[in-house]
Amino acid sequence: MHRAPRGTADILPEQQRFWEFARTALAAAAQSFGYARIDTPIFEDAALFARAVGEETDVVQKEMYRFLDRGGQEVTLRPEGTAAVCRAYIEHGMQNLPLPVRLYYVCPMFRYDRPQAGRFRQFHQFGVEAIGDSDAAVDLEVLQLAAASMERLGLGEMTLALNSIGDAEDRPRYAAALREHFRPHLAHLGQDDRRRFETNPLRLLDSKELADESFTASAPRSADYLGDAARAHWEELLGSLDALGVPYRLDHTLVRGLDYYTRTVFEVHPAREGGQSAVCAGGRYDGLIAExxxxPTPGIGFAAGIERLILNMREQGAEPPDAAAAPLVAAYRGARAKTEAARLAARVRSATGAPVVVAPERSLKGQLRYASAVGARGVFILGDAELERGAVAYRDMATGEQQEVPVEQAEDAARRSQA
RNA sequence: GUGGGCGUGGUCGAGGGGUUAAGACGCCAGGUUGUGGCCCUGGAGAUCGAGGGUUCGAUUCCCUCCGCUCACCCCA
Structure with a gap:
């Protein structure tokens, strides 16, 4: 028996109302901030993500789906959206548009992880990117949009964690300070952490093993190692957040797993504790486009995991409306009426736009039962008697009222019961 | 890559070394001659995840594998 591949999921009809609602609400949030939709291919040259995300990152080293296509090109299923959007920005000369360019997307992403709650190999992200302006006002805007997106979904009790990791030029000084701090504890570190000590000491900060240890809490803070430009930017951002009363929590251990981040980095968490809690995360990437x-072009954005958002919506008891309208059913008795039922269904569909299905071939009782089971609003009934008269019976399934009307007026009968 | 939990009809879920392997939901049919939702009756549907071992006998005990799931790593 075939199953959906590990880490993938069928989104079944009964789940679609959550997806419809989430996609629509998130798009509305982005559009209300002036962001325009962009879609990029599901796969790209492998080199794009390796370069943008960073060769040393876990995402590139062990999570990317990479393969040779039939032409011998090495391609990769996109693991994230930012690099692809930036590629499109460059490729289509968007620097000639009024800056910053504001874009959003809702797309599937792929990472070869071990699946668990809120994590899949194929998952979906809502993301936004504001490219071409390094002003802290744009950081503020993106943070506001993140908050607004959560609100549109009805998710309360979210906390915004914020940090600045400075510019690329500031990084070596800070990395050196971190190494200095951790060097005495090298013996306590595991294999992975020792490698990180060399390659990317920032990553030691969110190692959960070390989290309780005082030497993580007492580690030097990136925000204390900012260059003048990054510091001014950071202070302006904090000032405007305070001025607008946007709640946030400074988290100096917050660094991100993708190498392209600079200056502002942030995550949004639900109040609930637990793994995979980050529901939305992002930051500034002023070096990425040049990379x-x-x-050289600054940018900032974030991505939110739709599956995780829906998980939180369910936990909070959200009940999005069902977009699918109740259908009408065309029932019949006899071979000739069966054909007429198909004709009637076609006519009512095009006249009203309402969903109409022809009943399966069963006893009339069976057809009515079927209509009830699928939640039909009303049923047309065609039999020899009705055909004789050029008429059709229409039964309102909610009230049980039934009347006979000329076939040409069938759609009117349906409309009446709708009101 | 590492560790924990779990695998019985479509779904949920009893059971237990020898049974026709419960029950519920769902599905199909019927409850007279053309009419639903409730109710009643009947029916279809399970090599009890796969392979091996122990045993006279295993779905039940043991091992391995596979799958699902949760957690670690990392991430949305």
Whole structure:
């Protein structure tokens, strides 16, 4: 028996109302901030993500789906959205648009992880990118949009964790300070952490093993190692957040697993504790576009995991409306009426736009039962008697009222019961 | 990659070394001659995840594998 591949999921009809609602609400949030939708391919040249996300990151080293296509090109299923959007920004000369360019997307992403609650190999992200302006006002806007997105979904009790990791030029000084701090404890560190000590000491900060240890809490803070420009930017951002009363929590251990981040980094967590809690995360990436071949261009954005958002919606008891309208059913008795039922169904569909299905071939009783089971609003009944008269019976399933009308007026009968 | 939990009809879920392997929901049919939702009756549907071992006998005990799931790592 075939199953959906590990880490993938069928989104079944009964779940679609959550997805419809989430996609619509998130798009509305983005659009209300002036963001326009963009879609990029599901796969890209492998080199794009390796370069943008960073060769040393877990995402690139062990989570990317990479393969050779039939032409011998190495491609990768996109593990995240930012690099692809930046590639499109460069490729289509968007620097000629009024800056910043504001874009959003809702797309599937792929990472070869071990699945668990809120984590899948194919998952979906809502993301936004504001490219071409380094002003702290844009950081503020993106943070506001993140908060607004959660609100649109009805998710309360979210906390915004915030940090600044400075510019690329500031990084070596800070990395050196971190190494200095952790060096005495090298013996306590595991294999992975020792490698990180060399390659990317920032990552030691969110090692959960070390989290309780006082030497993580007492580690030097990136925000204390900012260069003048990054510091001014950071202070302006905090000032405007305070001025607008946007709640946030400073978290100096917050660093991100993707190498392209600079300055502002943030995560949004639900109040509930637990693994995979980050429901939305992002930051500034002022070096990324130059890194992948564009002119030096600043940018900032975030991504939110739709599955995780829906998980939280369910936990909070959200009940999104069911978008699917109740259908009409065309029932019949006899071979000739069966054909007429199909004709009637077609006619009512195009006249009203309402969903109409022809009943399966069963006893009339069976057809009515079927209509009830699928939640039909009303049923047309065609039999020899009705055909003789060029008429059709229409039964309102909620009230049980039934009347006979000329076939040409069938759609009117349906409309009446709708009101 | 590592560790824990779990695998019985479509779903949920009893059971237990020898049974026709419960029950519920769902599905199909019927409850007279053309009419639903409730109710009643009947029916279809399970090699009890796979392979091996112990045993006279295993779905039940043991081992391995596979799958699902949760957690670690990391991430949305």
């Amino acid at each position: 992948i071949g564009g002119r």
